[in-house]
Amino acid sequence: MRDLATLQFVEAHESLVLLGPPGVGKSHLAIGLGIEAISRGYRVLFLTVQDLVQELYSTLADGSTAQKLKAILSHDLIILDELGYLKMDATASDYLFQLVAKAYERRSLIVTSNLEFQEWGSLFDSPATAAAVLDRLLHHAHVITLKGESYRMRSRLAPPKANGTLPEGSAAPALRAGGRGEGGTPT
Template sequence: MIGLQERLEDAFHQFGWTRIPEVLHHHAEEASKHNISYLEFLDKLLQEELAAKWDRYIRTRTRLANLPFHKTLDQFDFRFQPSIDERRIRDLATLRFIEHQENLIFLGPPGVGKTHLAVALALEAIKQRYTVYFTTAHDLVQTLQQADQNHTIKQKIRMYTKPRLLIIDEIGYRKMDEPAAHFFFQIISERYETGSIILTSNKSYGSWGEIFGDSILATAILDRLLHHSTTINIKGESYRIKEKKKAGFFRPEGHEEHPKE
């Protein structure tokens, strides 16, 4: 005859429960010690399992989103970047722009926190059960070029059009050749009014003709991106330079070391 322990373990396995088996005996002892009711005991077990399931969901979705790091809005130093309206960013974190299929574009020089903000909003989106995918513009272009050579371009473009939120980081750091620019345009076109994009760039919109090697194509891309969008211009010092200054790698202006005689 199967014992109670074996029956429980079999039931846990069939339900796919992983946390309850770990905490069952602890909560059973607590229930006995403090005379906890059956319903409260059951509630404690189920809440532990739900919390563990949610944690697994977040970790899995974060991994599938291909995020380069894990940074939240609470870790962003808004005091260091006064050009950013914190209330505006917090409002964007409500994710209404995703629900309305709108885009969000961060413009600014390197190191001012564009990618940090994009990743932080991506993490908020994952918590709200939106599908998210992150890529740099360089990796996007390389992936599409390789897919074109392997005759799998349609499948790859579908990969970039499927998520509710697509993040394309570092537009403008490298120029795109003609095929890459047209693939990029196709992704933007297919996501137009169907899915949201967060895009970061170190170039102003007036310079996008140089990025795509074609001012007409750049205008067509911007037309679709900006129709339903919010642009955040960040002006400030690089966080990386700030940290180097703190570490003493940059000397104050006018300071010179006197050579030893």
């Protein structure tokens, strides 16, 4: 994470893929890196994959898909959160492929997913589209797999101490190495 916090991957137009079950900190890390990138003058866009698909679907009515993709791709770092929670139809699969293909070697992507790569074939409309997305996304990528219990569930299931605070280890740790912690505060 210290190497990623230098943002060399953004300068080199590489991608970062964060994999793991819900609640292990994928989005937290992606947001922390995004905030650090903004503080260094990079243009950053954060979207859930569902929001991306909805925004691109809305362009069907007026034929402005190419312009919308161009606007998205004007950012140095594009963070796509929550890939894998909803199966994509042919149109959504095509949109995501177009974005990844156009960003390839030109822009940096951070993608978070709860699915292992071998499961992506069932997420996209066709396994061929999943393979094409993975081919481009992973060619120049850093892949980090996070494991563990959900921070959200851990803090909900842990009984509070007598003084009302949570037991040690039940709150999510802040992003270190020059990143940002909870609420965007420097750590």
